[in-house]
Amino acid sequence: MNLTLKIWRQKNQSDKGGFKEYKVSDISKDMSFLEMLDVLNEQLSDKGEDPVHFDHDCREGICGMCSLHINGKPHGPLQTTTCQLHMRSFNDGETITIEPWRATAFPVMKDLVVDRSSFDRIIQAGGYVSVNTGGVPDANEIPIPKRIADEAFDAATCIGCGACVAACKNASAMLFTSAKISQLAMLPQGQVERKERAEKMIAQMDAEGFGACTNTGACSAECPKGISLTNIARMNREYFSAVVSSENV
């Protein structure tokens, strides 16, 4: 395959940035999208040009480090991570537009690399059960119905890539935040801090500058792990029930 790539180049956070066009040829359909970018980068390096910077690590679709807005969609045309997207999803001669995630809370560091530490701070605000190492009960002393465990798992499978934010017209982080709140709200281990958690994580989410949710559902539609919109509904319930009975806020 021969392709034209329209890629966002930005030297650093303060640079204005802009699109630049590149051509790549002899791209195999079996290559992953990132391997195609590797080919481009080898080509650029050979010519002495600065390679395109992008985040990636595991290349197995689980670490959540890869991102990229491809032809207007986070992680490209399929509901998977960019590293699991293969070139068989594209056609010979196509022009592919590649941009970084766009959100105030995800500033661009260079080219396609963004800063997602705002997600870490949301988790730090309460995305945990406050247990220290040691002194916990035997694992089987906390029986959990399989259905609940499975549902909690579905929420816990979020990889924190930020596609939900990138897909949302409001750059809202509701799907990400609600996935963690849901997981712990459903499990018995999460009950003690349930209300406080919802309040604190949502407060942090707002403080980071993420937008509000208008129930469009783009986040869930684009989520590579298929995190369900019902988590947002659950988070809203959690939040309302927390604030009406709050002793903290």
Place this chain on the structure above:
Amino acid sequence: MILDSKIPDGPLAEKWTKHKFNVKLVNPANKRKYEVIVVGTGLAGASAAASLAELGYNVKAFCFQDSPRRAHSIAAQGGINAAKNYQNDGDSVYRLFYDTIKGGDYRAREANVYRLAEVSVNIIDQCVAQGVPFAREYGGLLANRSFGGAQVSRTFYARGQTGQQLLLGAYSALSRQVANGKVKLYPRTELMDVVTVDGKARGIITRNLITGAVESHSAHAVLLCTGGYGNVFFLSTNAMGSNVTAAWRAHKKGALMANPCYTQIHPTCIPVSGDHQSKLTLMSESLRNDGRVWVPATVEIAEKLRKGQISPNDIKEEDRDYYLERKYPSFGNLVPRDVASRNAKYVCDEGRGVNETGEAVFLDFRDAIRRDGEDTIRAKYGNLFDMYQQITGDNPYQLPMMIYPAVHYTMGGLWVDYNLMTNIPGLYALGEANFSDHGANRLGASALMQGLADGYFVIPYTIGDYLAQSGYDKIESDHPEFKKSEKEVKDRIAKLLSIKGEKTVDHFHKRLGKIMWDYCGMARTAEGLTKAKAMIKELKKEFWTNVKVLGDNEELNQSLEKAHRVADFIELGELMVDDALHRNESCGGHFREEYQTPEGEALRDDENFAYVAAWKYSGEGQEEELVKEPLIFENVKLTQRSYK
């Protein structure tokens, strides 16, 4: 030089309990006077950082990724072992210990492995308390499965994403301590050097990957939880960023590197599809519970298959060779990883490989789907089947999967004593970064167990023993030793940027990987290793004269990051070859063709090689010095491993 493993006296089952009593304690009020650096935020690093912060120590945690949650522990699929015996099927701490020692081909320390089995039960309790959603039975209790090489069901799992769930659990504990102000996080920061003052580890030099700033961080102890070095092979199941730099920098500062040649080649990975390949993807070996491994019985049929003249489903039952079931009737498809990998290589070397390159075997679910139905198989392995289809374009519900071995884990690593301390006082290595528990071969679902055992349940006890005795005098990061190391790091960066050669960093990495795979991979010979050593020396020279690293230091510069890592991989590669060449026996993941039984199994030489080979750096261009730590077996009898 004599290595003291500091293994406590007494009966095996009492060593850890006694040791915990004998170690010195740090007064709770004094803990806040100590600073501990933790490098790496995978299972070992995140669990250690969180646990130490909970105790009251001040922790600085570093990772090169944008968030601690990205560490490659996240990609572990299959599960985590624990001797809970919830299934009433005969498991016990002793059995887990025995299986691990035997699985490691008798090249691990008894005392360490026993402790690992002992604390394994606490790990599951801890993770459940954190809200890790393990798989459950309908009655609400935890589910288990049998996993690679075990005849009991002791593996706890969370679909095919166990590593993810465990890491997110440890990351949540870490995040809580960040919020408490007890851990300061340094993401996108890479270790460039370890600093020692008066022979003790007192800090590290880092490079901020966004700004390029080279910085000094001082502490009372340094924990390297930096994972394995499988990427020395270029293609592996490791993440793209996984590297040996932290361990290698420590090695060059005097820390011994133990058993570097013990590499685990995982039997069930998606085969290489072409030269563009950047990494290999593992298919969890839990698939071997239901999938049957086979190749055509004859080369002729395999050829037809490779040319696309027939489909695998056309091949009749009598023309299929289920070679693992045939050769190992009692373990069948569940033989340990090294045995499964080597046998795949054999059948492919015979010309019976099943894909275009001839380097693949089938993993077939036809019979399992007939027996249990497609829905049951989907419930167990759905995400793995989807991943396979996404990468290969084939539907594994209809066609057998194709798999081939790939580099997955490195049992070797920094030498540590029973306290997980390297031979440099105050410098610790945890998780895959150390060498200690898996011997020459790691069993499935044991990596997660070891990472969390080290971080949650070993280091919180053992570090206190050192800190209590070393005092809490602070060393400022402008101490001359830090300034000296900073300068060395800056000089190295300047050197890499100034070469301005013709070949990219990846070019060198690929060449190194090929040398390592061809000569220091699944099967090794003295002749091949000798050749490899010369080739690596040549490659190193060429790298330092002809590598092209673009851009500047003072920016986000991924080619510079990679250049540092590849430079260290090249040096490590040479040591791995030395280690493989000196070990004139076959054991676990180290298979020397000269040393095999008439049936083609690994032939150990317990009389001459029942020791840990620890290597001491002797200076630029010098041969490393071999230091031996004898392995003493008081409880298990060394036997030829047999899975027949």
